[in-house]
Amino acid sequence: MRTYKHLFSPYKIGNVELNNRILMAPMETNMPTETGEMTHKMIKYYTERAKGGTGAIIIEFTCVERKHGFGSKNQLLLDDDSFIEGHKLLAEEIHKYGTKAFLQLHHAGRETRTSITGAQPVAPSPIPCKIMKETPKELSIEEIKELENKFITAAHRAYKAGYDGVELHAAHGYLLNNFLSPYSNKRKDQYGGSIENRARVIKNIVQGINRDVNQHFPVTVRFSVDEFVKEGLEIEESVLLAKCFEEAGAAAIHASTGIFESVDRNVEPMSFSEGWRTPLAKKIKEAVGIPVIGVGVIRDPDFADTLIEKDHVDFVAMGRSFLADAYWAQKAKEGKADSIIKCTSCCYCAERVTADLEVRCSINPVTGRESTLLPFNPLNKKLNIAVIGGGAAGMAAALNAKERGHAVTLFEASDKLGGLLDVASAGIHKEKWKWYLDYLLTRVDELNIEVHLNRKINDDDLSQMNFDEVILATGMIPKEDRILTDDSIRIINVVEAFRNKEEIRNKKVAVLGSRGAGLELSHYLAEHNNEVIAISRSGKREIGRNIDPINRRDILKHVKRLPIEFLTNTDVDKVENKKLFLTSDEKGTTSYDVDLIVSARGFQPNDPFHNKDYHRIGSCKEPRKILDAVYEGYVEISEIS
Incomplete structure (x- = not known):
């Protein structure tokens, strides 16, 4: 039985000792009220993960200033003392299971909309996010200092609520990230230009919390060490930024990646390999003396343990892994890794929260429903x-x-x-x-x-x-595709094609249907030396439509370079004399020489x-x-x- 002794060794963030190296990363749930209050279902959701044995939970992004800072319609608030009690209840429940609780402090910056906040977004420079498409108001120096104080005051409230520490959300294109990045910060004053100036706002907040709240109350900084956009942050600058944060008194660095415009570097589709971000975290760790938290498609305890053993990171943070299995840590500790429900990166969770719905998981029906589905009702009768x-x-x-x-x-x-x-x-x-x-x-x-x-x-x-x-x-x-045919071309369905995929090589294949199954089959066949015609009755926008948005964009990006011809608003007329005849309003009737036809028009x-x-x-x-x-x-x- 593998014991994962490195993963389950104690370690400190600041003066706070965790009983293992496993953190639950902060993730939006849409479970708070519309006015930012903690809810019973949120407490049940986080408590279940604490029961599952994680060393610490970093509670999801919590807004420090409601007028401009909301990033979601249902986001936690901590800009007033009235919110402390709800957070206190959550921290108390988490602590019952020996798990530490950190709170992530957040301001949306330019990655929000007037429809969410009721006010124009704000940022260091009036440069719109290409996804949100609203030009933000440029903050004055006085307004920046006010926001610094709001972060410090929110940290004080978190301290009063009983949290063990706070994390500054300076990643993924939000306000603090906007200051760090040359992509979004074009200021010419003390908050722009040099690395030292761009780091100033975070340094001021960290120093303020250490000074005004408690010098033993750890402050971690999560930032995107590579934004994966032109002129954005890259690892070389991020190493220098991490050193600035360490000098200011940060207790740990949480090395994330991406912004809204490179969302697949933050919420990865299925194509990304396990731990792909951790080499970036390793470069940060080589430059600082404080703990470094690695994150990004960490699914397997063997892999996580090796990261700690080889000193690539000090902690592993997992988000979606804890949606798929709240008891990931406990199962790993007990040597039951095969019983862990591993996140598949299907991105259903992200699809829901993006649509302002409460978080769910495709393979764990309890996630987001802890308050209604747990605990099991007593068995009335064995059936x-x-x-x-x-x-x-x-x-x-x-x-x-x-x-x-x-x-x-x-x-x-x-x-x-x-x-x-x-x-x-x-x-x-x-x-x-x-x-x-x-x-x-x-x-x-x-x-x-x-x-x-x-x-x-x-x-x-x-x-x-x-x-x-x-x-x-x-x-x-x-579904049985009723095609007028003289049987001169073999016709199979998508299930038969995938189950016999090794036999389909060096052929010209017509795939009928281009939504989920049809697009995925076309992708596979084209990657394996086949020329593919993907035929869709509907329009171009419907290609892959029933795949979640993140994985769909990823597949469409890959198929652009492959020998796939997409024929939209097109249907099959007949198969005759080894030719496939198609009809469309644009081209009328056309014929194609193909070796195989695969029907992928639904189930x-x-x-x-x-x-x-x-x-x-x-x-x-x-x-x-x-x-x-x-x-x-x-x-x-x-x-x-």
Whole structure:
């Protein structure tokens, strides 16, 4: 059993000792009230992560000045003493489990809108963020000093609330980041120009907190050590900035990356490798004597432990990893790494909060629902439950039922469990979905769930079996594309294509459909020496539309350089004499020589059962995503228990 002795060694930030090197990174949840108050559901959300064994939790961005500083419609506020009590309740709950609590202090700067704050955004220079597209008001020196004092006063309130320290949010393009960066700071006074001047606002805040609050109350600085924009911060300057912060009295550096205009360097899509940011953190660590926190796609405890062992960083911060599994740290400590639900970087969480919705996770149905789904209700009666279908929905339901004490039998018609997870993980950069499949298989084995493979069950079979409840999780199957054809060109569906992808090489392939499955298949085939025509009935804007925005942008960026011809507002006319005939309003009827046609025009429910009393979950009701399947597998078991 791996013990991860480096990851679970104690270490200090300032004078505050943490019992391990694991931090929960700050992430927006949209759980506060619209007026910035702490809520019961937020406390439950963070408490669950404290129970899970993390060394410290850095509470999400908390606004120090409401008039201009809000970055979200539902963001914590700490610009008045009336907010202290709510924060005190949160800190007390976190401390019950031996976890330390830091609060991230924030001002949105130019990365907000008048529609959010009710006032014109402010920044060191009147340069708009290219995403928010509002020109900010340039701050006067007097206004800058007022804002410095607001950060210091907010830190004092955090101290009164019982937090162990604060973090200054100087990353991702927000106000403090605006001052640091030559990309957004064009001032000619003492707050602009040289590195020393651009660092001045943070140095003043750190020194003010040490002076006016408590010299033993640690202040960490999170900043984007590389903004990944032209004329933005790069690591060479960031090393010098980190030294400035250390000299000012900062207790640690939290090395992040990116701004709104380079969001994939902050909320990474699936294509980014584990720990890709940590070499940048290592360069900061080599230059300073205070602890350095590394962050960015850290998923595996072996990898995290190695980072500490090799002295690349002093702490690892994980955000989405704790959405996927609140008990990441505890499982690692107990040597149960295979039982960790690893974040797949599907970006569903980011998609929700960007839409002003509360945070959720596609593979952890409890995330964001801790106050309503936990704790489990007491088991009224042990039931004998049959689950039909061994995909994500079926396995999730079987696991939840078994964990609650029911007897469970899982039937799967094919020769292996997993459903369409093998297809989901087959595309380029999609292998992280296999992590979730591996987790499900591990848990099914650990809980000793009775599994019957190659067993196709029907209504008659179930009527002769003695089950108290039946859960149908038979999933979805590709829609049958009705094409007028003389069979001169082979036609297969997207599932068949992905499951036999190694056989498709050096061909000209027509892919019918360019949304999620069609775009991902086109990407894969083009990367493997095939020439691809992607044919869509809808317009160009619909290409990949049902993929989350961050991963969609990433895929579209990659396919631009590949031999893929996208034909939009186009449909199939017929297949005849080894030619594919297409019709469109723009071009009329055209023909193409292709070797293979793959239909990727959606899915349909697979529900061969007639009994309406069975519990149906996931895509056997209607085609949807893994997140729906996993959630329904959890809730359905809750309701029948």
